[in-house]
Amino acid sequence: MSADCVVVGASFAGLACATALARRGHAVVVLERKADPGDKLHTTGILVKDAVDQVPLLDAMPAALVRRVPGVRLYAPDLSHVDLAAPGYYFLATDTPALMRWLAAQATGAGARLHTGALFREASRTTHGFDVEGHGPCRYLVGADGPSSRVAKVLGLGQNRQFLFGIEHEYTGVDLAAPDHLHCFIDRRLAPGYIGWMVAGVGVAQVGLAGRLGAADAGGARRVRGALPPQAAMLAFLEKIAPVADFRSRTPHAVRAGQIPCGGVVRPVAAPRALLLGDAAGMVSPLTAGGIHTALRHGAAAGHAIGDFLSGRAEDPCRGFVASYPTFRGKRALRWVFDHFQADWAFNLLLGSRAMRSAASLVYFHRKGVFEPGRGGAD
Ligand SMILES: Cc1cc2nc3c(=O)[nH]c(=O)nc-3n(C[C@H](O)[C@H](O)[C@H](O)COP(=O)(O)OP(=O)(O)OC[C@H]3O[C@@H](n4cnc5c(N)ncnc54)[C@H](O)[C@@H]3O)c2cc1C
16 A cells, blocks of 8 residues: 555544545545544534634534534632623534544545554655555655654654643533533632533533643643542532532543643654644644644645645645644743642632633633623522
8 A cells, every 4th residue: 555645643633634635636544543533532522713714624514513602601719600702703512523523524535545443653764755564655644643642753753741631521411501601610629720611512511621630640741739630620520510510410421531732832843754733743722722723724734735745836844834833832821820820719809800801701712702791600
């Protein structure tokens, strides 16, 4: 077997890249270690409006796969809350397993060959590309294989060193109150450095949290003194939010969990005829921990840039193109501030203030939002 490009990882970044390349007529092979790309996902799967606006691949996304969530309800540690919204802005909760299978179908429909149950282990450099162990030669190699990228390791590229850890329960048969809000909970003990959340998804309620949680250290995460291990934090979180929504007597239908890179783009992120994308590249907002938008957007753009190179129309994207990757400079600075100065008392005191609500709207909507007039108590 030979390919123009081997893409490792059939998720947002890899499938966007493979689809773009295949649509341009290149021979693309996608290697995915799971038997089904929609299986065992480790993401809430929320799409921001910017992704819908900026990723043409999503134009054809079936409406049944998403649910529009226009507002955010932000809870202080004492469970008082404010409602935030911005005119025209929304999030999309997704049926993520079905979305992933749909993305895979876009890639294979365009002509990419998807090999499932195919673990990437090694690749060696050849004169015109790489020889991928068990899969043969290719002219270009893309690592879209997630936060602990094997491709990055094998090629000696940069690796993620800083992580948040996220864990989420999915419940069926639950009707959440205020389903048109993404519910976000601030609590330094349970979600240090990030938040807990609850959202009415597509046919499921999703409840989770992420932060600098104890067990995440295995992957080099910064340890927060006193942070609970993820499972214990999750149980304590369900206990805490019971006055808002009580899941304590329910058994989750599924659990999603995983590491979220939060240290910014790795260096080096590319080498001649090879580049990293998505979480493998550290392309996740260090502040919001959202990575799907960037994975899709830069994945598709990389597909075009690699296509131009393989057709002899442009230089190797390992040079100019990767300079377009996000730097997250401001967001990394804000992450540092949040890591060092997050204080529950301050959120309890200031959540209702105009300054705090403006700052929250900038984080969620990238601009000033509108607020409901009063400050709510716990429901
Ligand atoms: C709990 C949690 C909730 C999150 N919620 C959101 C959210 O709501 N919105 C958002 O924007 N972001 C969210 N994120 C972040 C987001 O999920 C990631 O940024 C996004 O999934 C990155 O996509 P990716 O394609 O780069 O990699 P991944 O989704 O990590 O996929 C990597 C793929 O590569 C495969 N793979 C790995 N190693 C190999 C190998 N050696 N050989 C073959 N295949 C391999 C994996 O099986 C996987 O399919 C969340 C993360 C977590 C952990």
